[in-house]
Amino acid sequence: MNSRIDERKFRRISRRELLKLTPIVALGAFAVPALQKPLLKAGLGFSDWASGKLFRPGHLAPTFADSDLTPFSKFPINDYDVDDPGVDFDRWTLTVAGAVQKPGDYTLAHIQTLPKFTQNTRHVCVEGWDVIGNFGGVRLSDFLKTVGADTTARFLTVQCADDYYESLDMATALHPQTLLCYEMYGQPLTREHGAPLRLNIPTKVGYKQAKYLTDLKVTNVIERVGYWEDQGYSEFYGL
């Protein structure tokens, strides 16, 4: 049969059970202005750490048939300030620096002597839209070999003609689908898509795939992560 207790004792038991829920109050820390920022930073940092662990260097992003391509005219152009930073193509070079054996200025013609790869891959924007595009260029890993990059370094950073800047973890930089892209849809990059050279990284979200590249650096230390990351976006954002 049931045990029988008096009401006061039952109230005591109930109260004790209620008090056992107090650890949940810890979640209230997210509502405290002074704690909110560091907590969310830690949460995003944990997500980025997990993203890095989930990244598989040999796992390829899905590729698509030509019939799946989004028409070039419907491939969105997202910039942070200007569509065309006015790059002088005749004088353009990619300046390579940092942990590389052959630093210096590389012309587009020089870069194009490396094997060319084209791919139909999905371009995913952090905003939520996605398109399937055709991209052509050289593997970033091939280029890094050419310049004698120290691939044990942690990061690769890029500067753009429009002051945009980005950084990339080395594992993603060495991924076979990560391209220094100079063509879209079989045509040289147009200015608004990042001519003469942009990053195409099917394993990363759009804002990582910087346009109008001017500088590339291999490094272990980064002071700035990226234009959007430094405002609070995910630093890794691997797809």
Place this chain on the structure above:
Amino acid sequence: MSTQAISIENVKTGEVTEAVYEHPLVVRICHWVNAVSLFVMVGSGLQIFRAFPSFGAKIPQKDLINWPKAFAIGGWLGGALQWHLTFMWIYLATGLVYVGYQLFSGNYKQVLFAPRDLPGVWPMVRHYFFFGPKPPVTEAYNSLQKHAYTSAIGLGVLSVLTGFAVWKPVQFSWLAWMMGGFHLARLWHFLIMWAILAFLFGHLVMVVLHGWNNFVSMLTGWKEDPEYLSK
């Protein structure tokens, strides 16, 4: 089915009532943590959705709805993503602890919908929605409740799976593929949120209808005077 039942005696009046320990501590903690997580996930999710409130093409963009900022968390896309990518781990961990605890403790038996509950669903629906007679209450959860709570867990699992497909459409390309690709996975993720909100609406209506003792049981674990014990 009840794990622990006691009789409470009021020393003054001599009145005796029954109480049953319906909700173990782990279940109660998971319930309330999840209530917070769900609030944050939905609020931040809607702010993320505001960045591209469409499931069609980007060009031309046809907005589905201009979701008001007042019903969103995070202030801007980056802020909302911070909330979403932080609380998704809390949401996931809570789900794993809850399901793991239910299975290990055997507590799932009182709430998991099983084939034998099937005949009891329609009489409950008839009672709630079509003024049918009230079926006798024989256990802590009736057939329709079991159906609802079991479905809610299923929706929770789907919200995580569709979420992972949206977050990692390359690393979990098989998940995204199963959902018809990244583009549709995003739509499923959105629809499952609304399904969860529909459950939540029904849940809250029932909480209001079933009164104080029922509500308190999710705080203290003890349900006083449960209907299924009354003679």
